[in-house]
Amino acid sequence: MPRLIVDCDPGHDDAIALILAHRHAEVVGITSVSGNAPLEATTANALLVTALLDVDTQVHAGAVKPLVGEPLHAAVVHGVTGLGEVERVEHSRVPASDDAVGFLLDAAAPDITVVAIGPLTNLALAIERDADWVSRIAGISIMGGSAGVGNATRVAEFNIFADPEAAAVVFRSGVRLTMCGLNLTHQLQTDDGVTERLRRVDRPTARFAAQIFDDLHGRMVTLLGRRSAALHDPCAVLAVTHPHLLTIEPRAVDVELAGSLTRGMTVVDERISRRRDDANAEVAYRIDAPAAMEVVLDSLM
Numbered sequence: 001m002p003r004l005i006v007d008c009d010p011g012h013d014d015a016i017a018l019i020l021a022h023r024h025a026e027v028v029g030i031t032s033v034s035g036n037a038p039l040e041a042t043t044a045n046a047l048l049v050t051a052l053l054d055v056d057t058q059v060h061a062g063a064v065k066p067l068v069g070e071p072l073h074a075a076v077v078h079g080v081t082g083l084g085e086v087e088r089v090e091h092s093r094v095p096a097s098d099d100a101v102g103f104l105l106d107a108a109a110p111d112i113t114v115v116a117i118g119p120l121t122n123l124a125l126a127i128e129r130d131a132d133w134v135s136r137i138a139g140i141s142i143m144g145g146s147a148g149v150g151n152a153t154r155v156a157e158f159n160i161f162a163d164p165e166a167a168a169v170v171f172r173s174g175v176r177l178t179m180c181g182l183n184l185t186h187q188l189q190t191d192d193g194v195t196e197r198l199r200r201v202d203r204p205t206a207r208f209a210a211q212i213f214d215d216l217h218g219r220m221v222t223l224l225g226r227r228s229a230a231l232h233d234p235c236a237v238l239a240v241t242h243p244h245l246l247t248i249e250p251r252a253v254d255v256e257l258a259g260s261l262t263r264g265m266t267v268v269d270e271r272i273s274r275r276r277d278d279a280n281a282e283v284a285y286r287i288d289a290p291a292a293m294e295v296v297l298d299s300l301m
């Protein structure tokens with residue numbers, strides 16, 4: 001069974017990814033970061049999921065803002081709470097520490113993969129504190145970037161755009177890196193049919209997930225005019241737990257920091273002649289969406 005640390009900014013899809021990770025891996029710890037919502041909210045939401053799952057996974061709070069500039073949030077998608085109007089189970093859990101970076105460094109081991117599904121601030125700070133960290137873990141699987149369309153801007157994906165400097169540190173670190181970008185995650189879409197399947201199951205995680213999707217689909221109507229949503233963050237978990245469901249290719253990828261139109265873009269070198277020589281990342285291009293959705297739904301029921 002894979003051993004994971006999940007670095008996250010819950011976030012509707014982060015919450016689903018955390019449940020999926022606990023069903024198919026040993027989650028040795030969770031680190032939270034400012035992203036979809038402020039750090040206090042993302043940390044509270046990570047604790048909420050551990051309470052819902054009744055697991056003893058520790059949550060370590062991390063960065064309150066990006067390496068450069070002010071925090072960027074996504075309230076239009078996730079609400080000010082980070083989980084919209086989703087009902088919150090009562091619990092008395094608190095973070096194990098406010099030192100996510102220290103936890104990432106201390107927990108490093110050759111069989112540990114870090115699944116990073118929010119802005120990469122905590123990981124960049126870990127690398128800046130100890131560059132050898134990347135050689136002491138198995139690798140990093142991120143939901144972030146894109147080998148195509150953006151969402152935060154025409155060309156930049158939210159997790160990268162929220163802290164481009166941190167993303168550049170990670171992409172330039174030499175770490176074994178798998179990138180699940182929007183070009184991939186847009187292939188895995190939920191809709192009201194998924195919600196209805198979950199509503200037929202009388203279990204806490206199924207009820208919670210049904211609320212997550214219903215709340216998210218309602219926001220997507222406003223944003224996209226349809227009741228469906230890409231299941232972004234679970235893809236980065238599946239890349240580790242179910243790699244056979246994804247088609248992945250080596251690519252040279254770097255992060256644009258200066259472009260007035262392109263800041264936060266993951267610039268993927270698609271030139272055939274350069275694909276192997278300069279590759280610093282494994283980029284995901286295809287996912288077996290029906291099979292992946294069944295794995296995700298099975299983990300929620």
Ligand code: RIB
Nearest residue numbers: 011014036117158159232
């Ligand atoms: O662009 C999608 C990413 O941004 C996902 O991780 C989602 O949770 C938001 O953080």
Ligand code: CA
Nearest residue numbers: 011014117118
């Ligand atoms: Ca996220």
